[in-house]
Amino acid sequence: MAFTTKTFYSLEDLTSHLRLHQPSFYYSSQTSTVIPYDKLNSLLPWPLDQDYFLCDLSKLPNHMEVKENGNLLLRGAVSWEEAKKFLRSKGRTLKTSPTEQLALITAGIATSCTGERCFGFGTMRSQVVSLKYLNFNGEENELKREDDFKTTSPFLAPYQNDFKTYKTFKNAPYPRFEKATDLMIGTEGQMGIVSEVEIETVENYPVTYVFMLLPRWEETLEAHMEIYHAVQSHRDVIMSCELLDSNCMNYLKPDEKLGDNQDVIFLEVKSDRFEDIYGDVLCNLKHVSPEAVFEIAENKFHHVRAGVPRAIFEENSKMGVVKVGTDCQVVAEKFPELLKFYREASKIGVRYCLFGHFGDAHLHYNYMPTKDETAKCLDMIQALYNKVYEWKGSPFAEHGIGLIKQKYIKKFHGPNQLGLFHDLKKEHDPYNQFFPQGFMGQII
Ligand SMILES: Cc1cc2nc3c(=O)[nH]c(=O)nc-3n(C[C@H](O)[C@H](O)[C@H](O)COP(=O)(O)OP(=O)(O)OC[C@H]3O[C@@H](n4cnc5c(N)ncnc54)[C@H](O)[C@@H]3O)c2cc1C
Known part of the structure; x- marks a missing residue:
């Protein structure tokens, strides 16, 4: 048994390799959160009687x-x-x-x-x-x-x-x-x-990004759910509706942090319709005051939004633990139940944060455990997948199954x-x- 790494610089090289019919894992930028690239050697069960190839596609001509x-x-x-x-x-x-x-x-x-x-x-x-x-x-x-x-x-x-x-x-x-x-x-x-x-x-029409500061979801869900319902019928004007909770702010530099121990919901809105959304939607929210709505530059939004999952990814690698996070999407009626489940999950004494595609009821709840804490986090995550199965929700709505999620998906197949x-x-x-x-x- 041996494994070999191959990088392909042309389609011809790749084609020649394919014709050998050798068991291979082909990867691109290696950003998948469900393939633990740093532990691939030990985690992939290698076929015992054959060579195995790790194949890099990221250098193919474009x-x-x-x-x-x-x-x-x-x-x-x-x-x-x-x-x-x-x-x-x-x-x-x-x-x-x-x-x-x-x-x-x-x-x-x-x-x-x-x-x-x-x-x-x-x-x-x-x-x-x-x-x-x-x-x-x-x-x-x-x-x-x-x-x-x-x-x-x-x-x-x-x-x-x-x-x-x-x-x-x-x-x-x-x-x-x-x-x-x-x-x-x-x-x-x-x-x-x-x-x-x-x-x-x-x-590529102009867009305006705003964020709203909310009480923490662990304490109350009123403002969150009000926003969730308010944006649903404006999908032609609001392109994204994202959440970073107060715990996510710990992963940002001091000058990047938003709010003061508050959750943040971002909206990306077509600029030419922004006044309508501001007047008809944002100003009519009972649980969010117009003074808690702020504009943010597009690049700052992307920097902050991507910075959180990247930092979590890095922290888990540093701690030597495989990511313990979720990727569940549920129907609107089950969304409060999902959030309540996460509230219970937050009480086991392990650091956590919640972020993601709020408008689609699709959030990533992440534990940041030490090695010793990993087992109790995994128990909680298993309990969540049992619930998602009952709710007929989607356990992995965007990051896929890869290697890490296989044991959890079995129930759904x-x-x-x-x-x-x-x-x-x-x-x-x-x-x-x-x-x-x-x-x-x-x-x-
Ligand atoms: C900070 C962060 C944020 C993320 N946000 C999102 C998000 O918002 N939405 C989302 O969907 N995902 C997100 N991801 C997950 C990840 O970026 C996606 O799954 C992405 O599609 C993986 O692309 P990659 O080039 O890194 O693929 P890799 O990790 O290299 O490969 C992923 C899988 O695709 C297969 N593969 C790769 N290239 C090919 C090919 N040419 N043909 C056939 N199979 C191939 C591999 O075998 C592997 O199974 C995020 C990840 C991180 C770290």
Whole structure:
């Protein structure tokens, strides 16, 4: 048994490697929070009788162009940050992108990533018009959104029927498999390598960012829930609605901190409609005074918003613990219950913070445990997943399953899901060369 790291500088090199049919894990920017990259050697169960490859796709040559219809066509290693910069030079921008802008777009297809602007523009996976991928023989195939998902597996129909329960979520506990493009979306590199993407964009119109200071969610939920309900019918004007709780401020530098032991909710609003939102929505809130609403520069918002999860990520690595955090989305009726659960979770005596995509009832609750405290945090997280299962919520709405979440997802996968995963693996990965330890390789 041995593992080898390979970096690909051309598609030809990658194609040659694929033709060897060797078990491999392909990665891009390594920002996934569900793949513990620093512990990969010890955590990936290596196939005992074969060599195993860790394959870096982040150096593949890239290309971007804006098509006549305004869609962005990209190939190779393009980050969300590079794509935004390129698009802005053409007067356009992306609809939805993850908070971590250094991640690659092709990888974002694999993780079915979402982000702040999902509130206004819906999911990234629905914005993918077409894509190309390299299959197990290194051949490049194209998939189009306008085509239905096809397979000979008898499990597809019952799988799609089960999926209806989760249709409204950003990502369900299992991939959508409705459109042809879904073969690569959310399958975490287990069906092939995404090489090209055509994705919808929008005009880069001016936006205004504001934040509101609120009492801590641990003490009262009135103001939070009032804002949550107030923004729902304005998704055409409000593009994002994000939360950083008071505990998150401990991860920012003193001059970056907002509020005084208060929670913060941010809104991204189309500038030409800001007056309407201010007058009709913000000034009518009973639990938030207009004096507690402040404008913030776009770059400062992004810096602060991305700074918190990055700092948590780094702190967990420093402490030598695997991230103990959540990625749950629930329906509106269950949102207060989710928040109340987190309130109970906050009482076990371990440092924590709460942040995320508040307007979509999709939050990341993170513990920052020492090694000794990890077990009790994991018990609490398991209890949460049991609840999310009962509530018919989505346990992992954007960060995926990777390696870290596999034990928790098992409960959500029944015979229809496992049957289809098995058949798709056989059809598209006959040599089991794509991330054999992924969730689709679960034993039936
Ligand atoms: C601070 C921070 C904030 C984040 N915010 C968000 C957020 O708002 N929304 C969100 O969705 N995620 C978020 N994430 C998670 C992460 O950024 C996303 O999952 C992202 O899509 C991963 O991209 P990557 O290039 O780092 O992929 P990697 O971590 O390198 O790989 C992730 C997965 O994709 C597969 N993969 C990579 N490239 C390809 C390819 N070309 N073809 C097929 N499979 C491939 C890998 O095998 C692996 O399973 C955040 C992470 C951090 C650290």
